[in-house]
Amino acid sequence: MKRLFLGALALAAGAAHAAPERLVAVGGAVNEIIYALGAEELLVGNCVSSYYPPEALKLPKVGYQRMLPAEGILSLNPDLVILTDKAGPPAVIQQLECTGVDVLKVPAAESFEGVLETVQVIGSQLERTEQAEELIARLKTEKAILDAELEQQESAPKVLFILTHGGAPSVGGAGTAADAMIALSGGENVATAFNGYKPLSPEELIELAPEYVLSSKSGVGPGGSTEAILKIPGVALTPAGKKNQIIMMDSLLLLGFGPRTVEAALQLHNAYD
């Protein structure tokens, strides 16, 4: 009886709100989750950060997620725009809502549990709950493998994340995606005295004495190299610099917190000897 009732409810909800057919994905992780759920044929556009899987590059781009164009998105004629709480500007999101397009705002995940939640939310919105459950189960299995590996680890290596964006290099402090990923991989972030990304002086860098320096390169365009990281004043004098323990990873893989989060954590974990 209860099942029948739930079935009727689902049917009613389905009739009131048909599954979306034309999606615009904003945010690299959102786009990746849609691909992982096998719903990529619904995508009509994504953003410049959506470069994985490589096929995603072929879709029309609506620019950067914090500077979305309202009309540009509407010109793709979507019936659902999925974006994260980092998307903006706020007025543009309001404009989208004014025009009657459905906007689904998911929290930008910065933890393993957050990824599972985002997958679940997007899966149910796209009426792909089965695929979402499969994906969640797979991620949990991967996480169990990672946890088993971490248990064998004797001590947490000291890691520092350096962000290079052309300007002065900044390091990832507490509360950043890099901090969460270092923790997930069994490392210890040495820069937790402050929140967010901050530029550090060479002296402070040496003082932090990281055993590993982690940095990211963008999947598209020229990225940073280990040599460039070693040239940042102070890095060469840290234990990481002396032993040449510089780890470079793709930024969407490392910091995206999409379906490849556990894979990234394992990869990072394996990079520590």
Next chain:
Amino acid sequence: MLMTKSGSNIRYLFGLGIVLLVMMGMAVSIGAVSISPAEFLKGNLSDVQQAVLWSIRIPRMLLGVIVGSALAVSGAAMQGLFRNPLADPGLIGITSGAALAVGIMIVLVNPSSGFLGTYGLSVAAFVGAILTCFVIMRFARASQSLSIMYMLLAGIAVNAIAAAATGFLTYISDDQQLRTLTFWTMGSLASALWPTVLVAASCVLPGLVLMMRNARNLNMLLLGEEDAGHLGVDCDKLKNRLVVAIALAVGAGVAVSGFIGFVGLVVPHLIRLFIGPDHRILLPASALLGAALLLVADTISRTVVAPAEIPVGIITSLIGGPFFLWLLIRQYSGRAQ
């Protein structure tokens, strides 16, 4: 030139008015979502087209008209006030003062909802603009004979101080605030909503009216402060009134659209070049041409990389920068002859 017949003046204004109307039509019909004027007139637009037209494109077009005319008329009035063709709200630091105030609002106050969430940045930009205006006026008045030089030097100093303070705010801001700050600085009309348009209009229109009502006094000021005084102009009162009007218009314009450079410099120069320096026509003509030019720039910014967008401030600076250089060369060679 001051003796231009009023008949031909009206013809010029009429012509510019038509240009502006054409640009308004163009701005409304061109965009990422195609809306043809013929379909619009027939009334068979789809729901999406209707929504785009009424909630996005028309408010944005109106905001372009308001901001473009605010920047151009303020530029013209400021050049008249300082008797210097290079005076521009940006060059003498008014916009960087407004930017600093907005930075303080974004980073230190960080309002997310309520009245301040919607209008906080506008209020901050207005206060920043008016404070900077008064600082510069003070320095310009410190020495009667050297007031222009003092004004430019004070502008440079104010720019440097505001840039340093904004830099410090950038340093202490978090990622989200940093992005807001950066995109705000680039200038864009993308945030146009009906309430924004109404708020901007309610600040800019009184400012423009105030400036235009002082057009005759500005003409007399061209003769020099002393002569204007003999002709019955109360110079200090005029300066104060204009400063308030400029800060009102520029502050409100900058508040809703960020930093849009060079409109205030380029437009009045074009008008002076082709019509003449009489403020009674310079100010309204600048309003019409400023609005039209900003609409062209915004249409470019919305369409060249569609479905994405380029901030319009980048486009106006790309056009304005070379024009400014040409202006400098022209003035220099004029002096050499």
